[in-house]
Amino acid sequence: AQSVTQPDIHITVSEGASLELRCNYSYGATPYLFWYVQSPGQGLQLLLKYFSGDTLVQGIKGFEAEFKRSQSSFNLRKPSVHWSDAAEYFCAVSEYSTLTFGKGTMLLVSP
Amino acid sequence: EAGVAQSPRYKIIEKRQSVAFWCNPISGHATLYWYQQILGQGPKLLIQFQNNGVVDDSQLPKDRFSAERLKGVDSTLKIQPAKLEDSAVYLCASSTRGESEAFFGQGTRLTVV
Numbered sequence A: 001a002q003s004v005t006q007p008d009i010h011i012t013v014s015e016g017a018s019l020e021l022r023c024n025y026s027y028g029a030t031p032y033l034f035w036y037v038q039s040p041g042q043g044l045q046l047l048l049k050y051f052s053g054d055t056l057v058q059g060i061k062g063f064e065a066e067f068k069r070s071q072s073s074f075n076l077r078k079p080s081v082h083w084s085d086a087a088e089y090f091c092a093v094s095e096y097s098t099l100t101f102g103k104g105t106m107l108l109v110s111p
Numbered sequence B: 001e002a003g004v005a006q007s008p009r010y011k012i013i014e015k016r017q018s019v020a021f022w023c024n025p026i027s028g029h030a031t032l033y034w035y036q037q038i039l040g041q042g043p044k045l046l047i048q049f050q051n052n053g054v055v056d057d058s059q060l061p062k063d064r065f066s067a068e069r070l071k072g073v074d075s076t077l078k079i080q081p082a083k084l085e086d087s088a089v090y091l092c093a094s095s096t097r098g099e100s101e102a103f104f105g106q107g108t109r110l111t112v113v
Helices: none
Strands: A003-005 A010-014 A019-021 A024-026 A032-038 A044-050 A056-058 A064-068 A073-078 A087-095 A098-101 A105-110 B005-007 B010-013 B019-024 B031-037 B044-050 B053-056 B065-068 B075-079 B088-095 B108-112
Touching: A003 A087, A003 A098, A010 A019, A019 A105, A024 A073, A032 A064, A032 A073, A044 A056, A044 A064, A044 A073, A073 A087, A098 B044, B005 B088, B010 B019, B019 B088, B019 B108, B031 B075, B044 B065, B044 B075, B075 B088
Parallel strands: A010 A105, B010 B108
Antiparallel strands: A003 A024, A019 A073, A032 A044, A032 A087, A056 A064, A064 A073, A087 A098, A087 A105, B005 B019, B019 B075, B031 B044, B031 B088, B044 B053, B065 B075, B088 B108
């Protein structure tokens, strides 16, 4: 069965600094991978997705992620964090049309 | 384009009472999901519909939870009777097909006291 691991529960980054959120998945074939963001009291918003092709994918709000099959990873990055990026971030994988989420990483942005 | 609509936004009930949540997916989306998100955790899939058929309900506590999607459009999720551990946010999502991106509603926050 597919699974998603987000090893960092909380991460604190200074505003303007770079960000990398880690995601590892367990999946047999070529996965469909997603990153979602959730602000307090809100639903989940899709940041980006990987289905196939170029392993570096661009998303909204300046985010990007790189699929590395050899490491079973799909890490999310942003070169310069803004205070409005403070939220919870979820990595997800789709297998046989079922979407499975990691436990999330809470991003805190310090001034 | 209208998003996924859910109601109510908030609900407080006593344990052993029943409760129902409603979801209207994006028009034309064949796949509909119900997720349970307990505080501090990622969303857990409860049930997935493809049109009006169930694709996956392996994690649905069927002794107390039920869901239906009549006519393959909107859906209801019911809990009867509720337990304290059912306190969570219930998220509905839809997609054009299972492998494509899912669009989420704002969720229903359930508190069982």
